[in-house]
Amino acid sequence: MAMEINVSEMRRVRLFEVMGRVDSTNATELGSTLDKAADDGNNNLVLDLSGVEYMSSAGLREMVRILKRVKRNGGDLRIANPSERVKEVLELAGLDSIFEIYPTQVEAVGSF
Amino acid sequence: MADVNSLVIAARLDDVRLACDMVVDAAEAAALDERAVYHCQMAVDEALTNIIEHGYEYEADGNTIEIRCAIEDDRFVITITDDSPAFNPLGHTAPDPGEPLDTREPGGWGIYFIRKLMDDVHYTRVNNHNQLVLVKNRPLVEAAQSLPASGDVEEAFASRVLDNGAVVIWPSGRLDSNTSPVLEQVLNSHLQRGHYWLFVDLAGVEYIASSGLKILVSAWRRANEHNGDLVLSGLQPRIIEILEMVGFDMLFQIFPDLDDALQAQSKRA
Numbered sequence: 001m002a003m004e005i006n007v008s009e010m011r012r013v014r015l016f017e018v019m020g021r022v023d024s025t026n027a028t029e030l031g032s033t034l035d036k037a038a039d040d041g042n043n044n045l046v047l048d049l050s051g052v053e054y055m056s057s058a059g060l061r062e063m064v065r066i067l068k069r070v071k072r073n074g075g076d077l078r079i080a081n082p083s084e085r086v087k088e089v090l091e092l093a094g095l096d097s098i099f100e101i102y103p104t105q106v107e108a109v110g111s112f
Numbered sequence: 113m114a115d116v117n118s119l120v121i122a123a124r125l126d127d128v129r130l131a132c133d134m135v136v137d138a139a140e141a142a143a144l145d146e147r148a149v150y151h152c153q154m155a156v157d158e159a160l161t162n163i164i165e166h167g168y169e170y171e172a173d174g175n176t177i178e179i180r181c182a183i184e185d186d187r188f189v190i191t192i193t194d195d196s197p198a199f200n201p202l203g204h205t206a207p208d209p210g211e212p213l214d215t216r217e218p219g220g221w222g223i224y225f226i227r228k229l230m231d232d233v234h235y236t237r238v239n240n241h242n243q244l245v246l247v248k249n250r251p252l253v254e255a256a257q258s259l260p261a262s263g264d265v266e267e268a269f270a271s272r273v274l275d276n277g278a279v280v281i282w283p284s285g286r287l288d289s290n291t292s293p294v295l296e297q298v299l300n301s302h303l304q305r306g307h308y309w310l311f312v313d314l315a316g317v318e319y320i321a322s323s324g325l326k327i328l329v330s331a332w333r334r335a336n337e338h339n340g341d342l343v344l345s346g347l348q349p350r351i352i353e354i355l356e357m358v359g360f361d362m363l364f365q366i367f368p369d370l371d372d373a374l375q376a377q378s379k380r381a
Contacts, residue, residue, distance in 0.1 A: 024161040025125045054150070056157045057221040064218040071213065085150045092228050093221055094209025 002026065004051075005033050012112050014042045015105070019051030022059035031062035034077070038066070043075020046108045050081035060093060067099065076100065080108035116182045121160075123168040123175035123194070128160045131179045135190060138181035139248070142188040145290075148248055151229035152190065155246050158222035159192050159201070167196030167242065183250070187231075190246040199242060200235045202227070251290035269298050278309035278377065280370065284316035287324030295324065299331040299342075308340025309377065313370045315346030320354055332364060341365065345373040 003026045006017040014037045022030055037045055047063070049055075067077045078100045082090065090096045102108035117138045121127035135156045139149040160177060168175045178193045206224045207217070227233055232247035271281040279302045283295050302310065310331060314320075332342040345367040347355070355361045367373035 021129075023125075023157060024128065024165075054153065056154060056161070057219070057225055058161065060221060061219040064213075064216065068213060068218070085147065088147075089154070089225070092209065092225065093207075094211065098213050098216075 003029065005030065007033065007037075009042075010109055013044045013046050013109050015046045015048065015109060017048040017051060017105075020053060022052055022055040024056060024058040027056075027058035027062045030059060031065060034062070034066040035069075038069055038073065038075075043070040043073040044112045045070060045075065045077045046080055046105070046112075047077060048080040048105045048108070049083070049086055050105070052083065052086055055086050055089065057093075060089070060095060063099070064095070076112070078102060078108045078111060080105040116180060118178060118180040120176050120178045122172050123164050123177055123196075124170070124172040125161065125164055128157055128164070131160055131177075132157055134179065135181055139188055142181075142183045142250055144188055144248060144250060148188075152188065152246070152248055155226045155229045155233075156190060156192070158225050159244055159246065162201055162222050163192070163194050163196060163242070167194055167199055186250050188248045188250055190248075192244045192246070193238075193241050195241050198237050200237075201244065202233060202235050269295060271298055271302065273302075273307065274374075276309075276378075277307055278311060278374075279307045280311045280313060280374075282313050282316060286319040286321075287317055288319065288321040289323045292321070292323040292327050296327045296331075299327065303331065303334050306338075308335045308338040310335055310340070310342040311370060311373050311377075312342060312344055313346045313373075314344055314348070314351055315369070317351060318348065320351055322358075325354070325358065325360060329360065329363065341377075343367065343373045343377070345370045 003018065003020040003022055008015045016033065018030065034045060045066070063077065070077050080102050081104055082101065087096070087101070090099065090101070100111065102111060117134055119131055119134045121131050132153050136149055136153050139152045144152065156179065163177055164170065175196070180191045182189045182191070201223050204223055206227065207220050226246065230246045231249045234245050236243045269281060269283045271279055273279050281298055285291065287295060299310065312328065328342065335342045343365045346369050347366060352361065355364070365376070367376065
């Protein structure tokens, strides 16, 4: 399965539900989808990764880039429900201390 | 071991997925667990992406990369060969996972992941080609089963039959769901031959999961049914703690080291 992203506009947050594989062929697509939110002035972002079966460093790179961008604007990019494998990779890169990670989408959205 | 899969892809990102799929199939066939399969897929993805982006600089025309997967006893070996300009990816300094966000560059993590996710990685330049070899260790049971001669399974954990018919067994490393079946086979093969005095020296065991405990208890039961015993020695503090947690310290005779255990038995006999 290639990557799919569902975007929902919440009261204070824009929610992105990502599904499938995030790799070097489509990571920039993920990045530009998130960029669009920041362009619109939405800097409180939640990335629900529960449907991501695979993510390479190309996906992490885009996430870090967007995190830096929205933080500069006083916002945050928070992660909901990553799989064990994705969580392991986040930990290996030390990103578990840089991203706020929540076990559920509701908690991540509610954290703003 | 003739189990080899290979594939040649064009040097473009869209073809990386084909290689990933092939590696996943081969890794599963090599009996790697789901986590290890994921690690192999990610290491190959990162390596190929690097070659395409930096080695061939996105020039796919006429440029190819070969990926080979082989099972070599207890190792799953992935060899990636390309003819882009000489480049040793392992020569580059790794980024620091402790680096804070403000100074952190977003990228540069590919090689870091390859090193972290695989058990062994090396690079050589062969006939004007770059060759990157990625190795993942296979679980002990499957590796033992793929050895040709019978009796090799027992060698996975050393054991020795003493003059008085008692058997000493030295498991080592982790006794988890991968390795416990090996211990089970060793114990069962001795029990079947009528050796009902078993001395299991756990000095080399750093971790024991419930699967390992279960096997020790069922062998202990069989030994006792035949007026023998299964005696433990050399337990590291963490292992004692685990046994105490489940109350098995009351079940087994436990000695500080193997000599104490053997002496105690000779007095009983």
